[in-house]
Amino acid sequence: MAETPLPEALLALAGRYGVVPDYWGFDGSHRQVAEGTLVAVLAALGVDASSPERVEVALTNAEDEVWRRMLPPVLVVRAGAGGSVAVHVDDGAPVDAWVELEAESGGGRRDLAHLDVYVPPRTVDGRQVGRATLEIPADLPLGWHTIVAESGATTARCTLVVTPARLTLPVGLDERRAIGLMAQLYSVRSAQSWGLGDLADLRDLAWSAARRASADFVLINPLHAAEPAPPMTPSPYLPSSRRFVNPVYLRVEDIPETAYLPTAERTLVEWQAEAARPLSADAGPIDRDAVWTAKKVALEVVYAAPRSAARQARFDAFRAEQGQGLEDFATWCALTEHFDGERWPPECHDRASDAVRALRTELADRVTFHCWLQWVADEQLAAAQRAALEGGMRLGIMHDLAVGVHPEGADAWAMSDVFAHGVAVGAPPDMYNQQGQDWSQPPWRPDALARVAYAPYRDMLRTVLRHAGAIRIDHIIGLFRLWWIPEGRGAQAGAYVRYDHEALIGILCLEAERAGAVVIGEDLGTFEPWVRDYLVDRGILGTSVLWFEREGDDFRPPEHYRRLALATVTTHDLPPTAGYLAGEHVELRERLGLLTEPVEKVRADAWAERRQLLDLLGRRGLVGADPSERQVVEAMHRLLLASPAVLVGVSLPDAVGERRAQNQPGTDTEYPNWKVPLADSAQRLVTLDELFDHPRLRSLVAALRR
Template sequence: MNQSVIDRLLEIRGIESDYIDAWGNPAHIDPASKIKLLAAMGYPVENENALVDKLELERQQVWWRALDPVQVNRVDEPLLFTLRLPIELVNDRYLLRLSCESGDVIDQPVVPSDGELINVGEVQDDEFQEYLLCFNSPLPPGYHQLSLLAEDEQTLAMMRWIVAPAACYTPPAIADGDKVWGLSVQLYCLRSENNWGVGDFSDLCQLLEKAAGQGAHFIGLNPIHALYPANPDACSPYSPSSRRWLNIIYLDVTAIEGFNEPGIQSICQQTLFQQQLSQARASEYVDYQLVTELKLAVLEPLFAQFQASDLASNSALAKGFYRFIEEGGESLKMLATYEALQAHFKAQGLPYWGWPVFPTAYSEFHKPKVQAFAKQHAEQVLFYQFLQWQAARQLEKAHQVAEKHAMCIGLYRDLAVGVSEGSAEIWGNQSLYATNASIGAPPDVLGPLGQNWGLPPMDPQQLYLQGYQPIIDLFAANMRSCGALRIDHVMALLRLWWVAKGDSAKQGGYVYYPVDDLLGILALESQRNKVMVIGEDLGTVPDAIRSKLADNGIYSYRVFFFEQAQDGGFYSPAHYPVQSMSTLTTHDMPTLTGYWHCLDLELGQQLGLYPSEALLQGLFHARHDNKQRILDSLHGHRSIAASISGQVDEVGMSNALNQGMQLHMAKGSSALLSLQLEDWLEMDAPVNVPGTSDEYPNWRRKLSTTLEALFADPALKSLSEKLTEARQQAAQHSSR
């Protein structure tokens, strides 16, 4: 294979050769891994002639496009763009027509050769020239379209022109220097007196109301993306079916219109139903299969009732439902068709876990057999659209509770980094995804062997050719009904660790993405929706991305246990960036109790996560040292009572230490402080163990008490009052 061709292709496709690892050391990508990543992108790397032909075709296609598919500018930038034409056409007169999102139209005559010649190419013996030109009228932020018209106004080429604000939105209170705190929770973990064995949107309303009453300004959620109603045990919120739509398991069935009708109540009052409902509520772990069966058993007749009453009479509710379907467009129809198809294959006893095992005629949304199925099973498709509508309404109700209680942020949602291999999202747009690769992370502190998340990556070139529409839709959908959006693994905007199918995580390599364009779109959607953005910037993070994120108004994510100086000491939270959200721990880490008692290391040993005994012992020694440094810091800042020993061997986790650590964080400089409900309840078991699947019941562990009992606890009420006071004092201190 011609190495120069490979090297050129690696550069064009943004595949990195070297990087700095999580410990600050230079690391290199195996050349064989880079070749595999090119193959995952669809390049015939085993056939040099075919590879050269494909490269030549791609080069020609660039020249044949007079305008780029899409361009992103900031509002303060000159509106420069490039135009490519055969040499015999560059002296002709054309018309540039800018169709603004507002409906305004701006025309500007142009002769390409009046611009700056920046490139010359040859395609099939014809010379092409590329000119740099300027559009002279200023444009407001938004999604616009630039068309190149011939003198007879025939359209020759079009380009989406995205004009973005300088930075993401910041709520006025935060911009004015307020420092706030809130609680983070995995929604499914919530116990309550009324839910059906899994936390639901009505629980979320109650949590918002109770937390706001105790001084909190936000509730942070796990991703609430659509999963798989036909396959409930595929329950990881970070391996969704669609990131644009919602997980219908969070529906409070009892809050849907018509629930109290006799026909519905007769179903719910059956002895077996009540027994199963009690079982689902009492279970220590969420029983996704049982909960889904119970909810669908009532949702289906509720939908039939809605059809017979509201849809038949075209009521106001029906009109709202039809508006929702129209606004959801092809994406909603695709998800609903996928879910109906999965349920259909499951009922027939056929493989159904995802489109890779569907019969070939059904393996892609746009195939004729799929469209025929959607028509034949239109009522079932409508049912799944109905569920999404109800979920959107219930989530919006929770958002309104936050607004009613004047929470300056309210809900903050979490955007997962990708979708699973068998997802509806890939089924509906397979050309966008490199399905022979997966994303993950190189070896780091959280995953010494590296991580492979089983999520096929978007191909950055395809994303560009599709005018960035998938990412626009993604950001917009996840900024609905909330005040903040946390972007999981925010480095994905710059680069992603791709792993070829069949390889181990450490054999992967970094692929770069158009970070400035993606940040511009993020800023535009953030300002439009008045949603602030928090970037989860943990792991192997290049310094350049942190400053770029900050410049774009994105809040950093600071985890106390990772904020260590070179000498091993822990930074005071008073030195964290103001433009950040701080936290003690995360869903991928042990609880405070688990950390202090090394329960995570013991569990990891039982699960075989550590490749050697030496590594494990090293982790135990490091933990012992870190705990001593934490005690030193807590005593040094008078965050815990002097009665607590300063010697780690004498200190177990206690209520005083637990609350002392939380108050230590509350005195910090970060604008936002997020605390986990698990740590309020002093729980010891983690909700997720990275690097495991079936070895541990990930994403199932419930909270140890109900919402009602939690907020009736005087000790926790006292803690919330102290947190609010500490946050107010931190704000006053920073304003001096």
């Protein structure tokens, strides 16, 4: 049956706010978004489209709003390209404008010239408004500048962001590719860990990987902050805050004040360590709550110890540098502890309320404690990156940026005005998740981000990039468009909302350029073909996963892979390669009820795919007639070296023969997602202390060196 056409006015309004009324499914079918979905998504953007009359009012108001502002809130341009900016003043009134350059770019002022562009005036709110068009010079330096416009007694300001036209690869990466490890840090534990891999383990992992495996980087899971009190959300991709760090990763003994504790206080710390360290030998799911319960007690003891004048000054400087964002995050942590699982009073959901202001004062010491945790985490992250580079890595730590945040977390509370309400981010059905996905994360509102000149986005990037040689952007397509799912509807009943990708990608490039970091975008899944070309044009690497690299009905020859890419055999959302080869991903999904096709067909397809792979490896002389599992895994990684990809990543579970998946998409408590400790093919735990002597890892390293 033919679909009923959507009203033209509703389509125009949706287009005005970047809501896409149709999309192409993974099966090639063209699908129209339901009218009710469009109305619900527009409501989440603050637009009432509940009747034809309200749609017309919203259309007129959207156009008038542009003319009400003297300057737009933000303008993002590429270096060398220049541009223009519209200034709205009383019709016929003169206007002067200039750019104030930021201090980091040398400071100074540049006057803006008028362009000969005539636009008819518009009557807005009974006022005749004219538009002047001013030229943005093409030779402005990179940075965050300010456009100032004056007309009579009225002055307006606009943030001007000049971004790199293209990121360039670090010196040497053009001539010689970088090979690195990929690890879920919490799963990589040592004899000194408190039940979970921590930042000291990261430091040692990076140094050892450089020295003993010739690795140039180590990609880790997001270290974003979670809840400050149990229960702690296990998924690193559903954080409380993307800007700040989860202090569960701290190594207590590495905080300088720990060494000078009096005997009684030192005993308290040692008691907690004695309770937590045995967890590292537990083969069962990682218990973050037990780890954090012990570690938090110890950290509170160390926090209470006196700091030297210099150490205190450094903490104060860090707190001042991080500004209001850190204070709000720490306040949310203190409030979460204060209410201790009880429902928050309605007034406390507003960070600017009198109630929150009073609690900031009452809980000042707890706020300071949570600021301090971020400071010591920053110090330990710096030490890890320093050790990676000293070990010989060319890039060092590659941090991962999750696509969103927990709907009841710190970011959603502190920045409520830039998040959309009544919707969640997810993904439409695809061949691996045929029911679609609801990630339960609130999306940023594109219009609200622009209103605040992308400051929350910039600040988040700066924190993650502080001690990074590279950054992986999970679901980078989300900087172009996101699948918004209205509350109460299934993941299939969503719509794409477009973002200003030129602004978001440009700012990403600017902050990465200033940090000296490589950017990798996870560009898997459903997306528009031109997106990859755009990312290449901006110097952002893509992601090539062997299992997903197909040409027609067969595997794509590695010579046909992209050059600007991180090439890997697998990802954290798939079983390790040994498990995939054994078809365990099919059996797991069948047990969990995630299949939408008969299990026999899915199983047959998986074995056919395996046969294709073995045929490819055999034709290239990488395996013999009856290869072992280890030989196949090594051959698959050697196959990647035939690609032109500038980065090749080796999953740590693949390196030791692990079969269990870290995450099974589409599940929550049905599977121990993000809780699986590193083990080998016999399910024997592999600690960091023995990792680089493990026979499977040594054999894989030797195979990659051949």
